[in-house]
Amino acid sequence: MIKWFAAILGYMFFRLPGAVLGFILGSLLDATKIKTSGGFKTVFSQEPQVTPADFELNLLSLSSIVIKADGRVNQTELDYVRRYFVSAYGKERANATFRTFNEIIKNRHVSAQRVCMYINQHTRYPSRLQILHFLFGIANADGAVSISEAEEIQKIAGFLRINFKDFESIKAMFFKTGDHAYKILEIDKTATDAEVKKAFRTMAKKYHPDKVQHMDEIHIKGAEAKFREVQKAYDQIKKERGIV
Structure with missing residues (x-):
């Protein structure tokens, strides 16, 4: 441990006061050491790395905000989050995490801005797109995304x-309106056939599962779901326009 080495070094030069100072400084250095666990560490792209519990807690905090958005706690949405965490982290770890989630649900003062600031520091943009898709999945678990949840x-x-545009694209995957296929591809209905094809290539690249290969299997599956929605949107437009 750094703190003991620093304490010994301090004692050699300044006796007891040096040992105390060395121990304090060494403790601070120990506290800043990166913690990782299993394969989860690759979820984060920037230093410092954080523990799995850090990420899970913040993801659950955002989940609680969405669940409570319409003024009630829906059991179907809670079950969706639980299944997601069991698939991602295993039943034992998910159950342990959900003991904390019950407290988060009761907490009326979760700061979305503070949670997101933390997530922004430790995740790549494609990962945040996947988080957004997950949140819409929660809202849609009871069959429809309410206006308050979408807001x-x-x-x-x-x-x-x-x-x-990225927000509208993912939102359109859950709101099936007359122009949702175009919104998914981030274009207007007035786009030319050539622009439609170009938009599909762009979106297929953006939402390709390879973008989140650094994340857990459950996140990769979510990316695959987004990729399928892009393909379905393109197929729908091609059928409507007769594009070959």
Whole structure:
């Protein structure tokens, strides 16, 4: 441990006062050492690395905001989050995490902005897109995304520094309107066939599962779901326009 080495070194030069000072400074250095666990450490792209619990707790905090957005706690949405965490981290770890989640749900003072600031420091942009997709999945677990839930998720998207077109693209995967296929591809209905093809190539590249290979399997599956929505949107537009 750094603190003991520093204490011994301090004692050699300044006796007891040096040992005390060395121990304090060494303790501070020990506290800043990076903690990692299993394969989860690759979720984060920037230093410093954090423990799995840090990320899970912040993801659960955002989940609680979405669940409570319409003024009630929906059991179907809670079950969706639980299944997600069991798939991502295993039943034992998910159950342990959910003991804390119950407290988060009761907490009326979760700061989305503070949570997102933390996530922004430790995740890549494609990972944040996947988090946004996950939050819409929670809202849609009971069969429909309410306006209040969509508005809350849009606020979170802003805090996560997700641009508006990307937000609208992922939102359109859950809101099936007359032009949702175009919104998924981030183009207008007036786009030319050539622009449609170009948009598909761009979005397929953006949402390709390879972008989140550094994340857990459950996140990769989520990326695959987004990729399928892009393909379906393109197929729908091709069918409507007769594009070969």
